[in-house]
Amino acid sequence: MNQFTRILEGIGSSVLLFGRSVAYLPTLPRQFGRFIEQCYLIGYTTLPIVAILSFFIGSVLALQAGYSMENFGGKQFIGSLVGLSMARELGPMMAAILLAGRVGSAIAAELASMKVYQEVDALITMNIPPPRMLVMPRLAAVVVMMPVLAIIADLVGWFGGAIICSATDSIAIDPPSYFSTMRMFLKFKDVLNGLIKAEIFGLTVVLVCCNIGLNTRGGPREIGAAVTRAVVVSLILILVLDYFVTKLLTWM
Amino acid sequence: MPIAPNKASSNAFSAGNGGAVGIAIEDLSKRFGSSEVLKNVSFSVQPGEIFVLMGPSGSGKSVLLKHIVGLELPTSGRVTLDGFDAAAEETRKQVRMALVFQAGALFNSMSVYDNLALYPREHRMANEVGIRDKVMRALQILSLENAVQKFPAELSGGMKKRVAIARALVMEPQLMLYDEPTSELDPVMSATISEIIATLREQYHVTTMVVSHDRDLALNIADRVGILMAGKLVSLGPPSDLRHPADPRVADFLNPKIDLKNPRFKHLES
Numbered sequence: 391m392n393q394f395t396r397i398l399e400g401i402g403s404s405v406l407l408f409g410r411s412v413a414y415l416p417t418l419p420r421q422f423g424r425f426i427e428q429c430y431l432i433g434y435t436t437l438p439i440v441a442i443l444s445f446f447i448g449s450v451l452a453l454q455a456g457y458s459m460e461n462f463g464g465k466q467f468i469g470s471l472v473g474l475s476m477a478r479e480l481g482p483m484m485a486a487i488l489l490a491g492r493v494g495s496a497i498a499a500e501l502a503s504m505k506v507y508q509e510v511d512a513l514i515t516m517n518i519p520p521p522r523m524l525v526m527p528r529l530a531a532v533v534v535m536m537p538v539l540a541i542i543a544d545l546v547g548w549f550g551g552a553i554i555c556s557a558t559d560s561i562a563i564d565p566p567s568y569f570s571t572m573r574m575f576l577k578f579k580d581v582l583n584g585l586i587k588a589e590i591f592g593l594t595v596v597l598v599c600c601n602i603g604l605n606t607r608g609g610p611r612e613i614g615a616a617v618t619r620a621v622v623v624s625l626i627l628i629l630v631l632d633y634f635v636t637k638l639l640t641w642m
Numbered sequence: 643m644p645i646a647p648n649k650a651s652s653n654a655f656s657a658g659n660g661g662a663v664g665i666a667i668e669d670l671s672k673r674f675g676s677s678e679v680l681k682n683v684s685f686s687v688q689p690g691e692i693f694v695l696m697g698p699s700g701s702g703k704s705v706l707l708k709h710i711v712g713l714e715l716p717t718s719g720r721v722t723l724d725g726f727d728a729a730a731e732e733t734r735k736q737v738r739m740a741l742v743f744q745a746g747a748l749f750n751s752m753s754v755y756d757n758l759a760l761y762p763r764e765h766r767m768a769n770e771v772g773i774r775d776k777v778m779r780a781l782q783i784l785s786l787e788n789a790v791q792k793f794p795a796e797l798s799g800g801m802k803k804r805v806a807i808a809r810a811l812v813m814e815p816q817l818m819l820y821d822e823p824t825s826e827l828d829p830v831m832s833a834t835i836s837e838i839i840a841t842l843r844e845q846y847h848v849t850t851m852v853v854s855h856d857r858d859l860a861l862n863i864a865d866r867v868g869i870l871m872a873g874k875l876v877s878l879g880p881p882s883d884l885r886h887p888a889d890p891r892v893a894d895f896l897n898p899k900i901d902l903k904n905p906r907f908k909h910l911e912s
């Protein structure tokens with residue numbers, strides 16, 4: 391019961407924080423420096439690792455597909471399988487998970503520390519609302535950066551698959567035929583589908599991590615607890631939302 | 643003494659159009675769960691007055707200050723600033739108030755300069771050149787010119803307190819609240835801070851409320867002194883009252899005798 395009310399409380403306060411922050415969107419031009427700084431942080435911390443891990447995800451996908459499709463002679467469709475899986479599912483998912491680990495944790499730590507050391511209280515007494523200065527620029531930045539991360543994840547994953555397919559003797563599909571089957575089955579709609587997913591995941595992660603950071607109470611010990619909670623809650627939300635968003639998007 | 647703003651600029655930090663603000667605390671009570679931290683506290687602070695609130699640790703002084711700036715909401719009773727409800731968010735737009743937090747609450751990720759410049763930048767008080775002038779003057783008043791580019795982690799305790807005061811000053815507040823501005827400081831620095839507080843009131847006529855255990859500060863700069871014990875206001879009057887307090891608890895708080903034959907902690911144990 392207690393756990394249940396805490397979950398409802400978390401949802402409620404996150405939605406409220408989202409509303410308050412979005413209301414400050416008109417101040418974005420004045421806070422352009424903060425916005426660019428957040429874009430840079432998201433890109434700088436997340437891009438390299440998204441690229442590396444997507445390469446391996448694409449490769450593993452190709453290997454597994456080669457292994458399982460051999461049984462019914464569908465090996466030539468590996469390109470379309472890797473293409474669709476990366477675009478619709480794994481690209482956005484990888485980007486979101488790494489965003490939670492690299493950026494979400496850092497946001498939670500920074501805001502929790504500001505809360506614990508009364509910097510947030512100082513902002514409030516200075517009539518500088520924390521949602522305006524601390525949350526809105528981060529939300530705006532993730533909206534801009536998330537599609538970039540997801541597309542890079544897609545591209546690198548596709549190329550990872552292509553390299554493995556031509557380099558593995560048991561599969562032996564050359565890149566031109568790999569990409570031609572991919573082009574046959576992968577539509578722009580699928581990529582767009584993945585980008586919408588990435589936006590939803592990205593906004594959720596940043597919002598939840600900001601909210602958990604700003605609601606930290608107590609002493610310095612709580613900063614670590616807030617970071618852990620922010621990452622765990624983000625990961626759970628990504629996986630749960632993934633089901634519902636996929637369902638919704640296949641409907642439309 | 644470091645406080646010597648030149649005559650021409652003596653109005654630089656004066657409270658703008660609004661002027662000094664009065665505080666009225668009416669029957670304020672606050673509970674956290676089952677513990678009652680403030681019990682029916684009532685008093686008022688006149689515009690331009692220096693009011694010093696004393697009391698033992700844990701008696702609820704910081705909680706009281708947080709009610710004045712609207713960071714805590716009363717369980718019952720109310721706090722008004724020139725008639726505006728302190729608990730309402732709108733009040734912060736009507737009344738410019740600055741709270742110097744006990745631990746400074748400086749923005750750790752910003753340099754001293756940016757800590758001071760944040761408020762004028764966010765509220766567009768001036769262009770960058772004007773802001774630079776304001777910030778440098780505030781730093782000069784508190785003799786912090788050498789700390790401009792430093793970060794809070796590189797400052798000593800006394801410097802942090804002075805930066806926090808300078809940051810409050812740049813806001814051109816109508817109401818200045820200090821939470822234990824002289825605790826953890828050496829006696830000379832404590833005296834300096836007391837002088838700064840008094841001079842700021844003299845020059846800029848801001849309403850000032852100081853929470854402190856510092857008897858010298860209270861005796862020298864207060865217009866009136868209130869004493870808070872276990873959430874109740876037990877004494878209120880001019881600082882001269884402190885020399886001969888009527889209440890024995892107040893007397894013991896102000897002039898604790900170190901009695902080795904009959905130590906206090908023995909009483910607590912029994």
Ligand SMILES: Nc1ncnc2c1ncn2[C@@H]1O[C@H](COP(=O)(O)OP(=O)(O)O)[C@@H](O)[C@H]1O
Nearest residue numbers: 674675679697698699700701702703704705706
């Ligand atoms: N947010 C809070 N939640 C629960 N108890 C609190 C909170 N803030 C203060 N208290 C309690 O209120 C009492 C008064 O605290 P405080 O006003 O900080 O004392 P002081 O007079 O030393 O400044 C203390 O017992 C403290 O534990």
Ligand SMILES: [Mg+2]
Nearest residue numbers: 703704744821
């Ligand atoms: Mg205190």
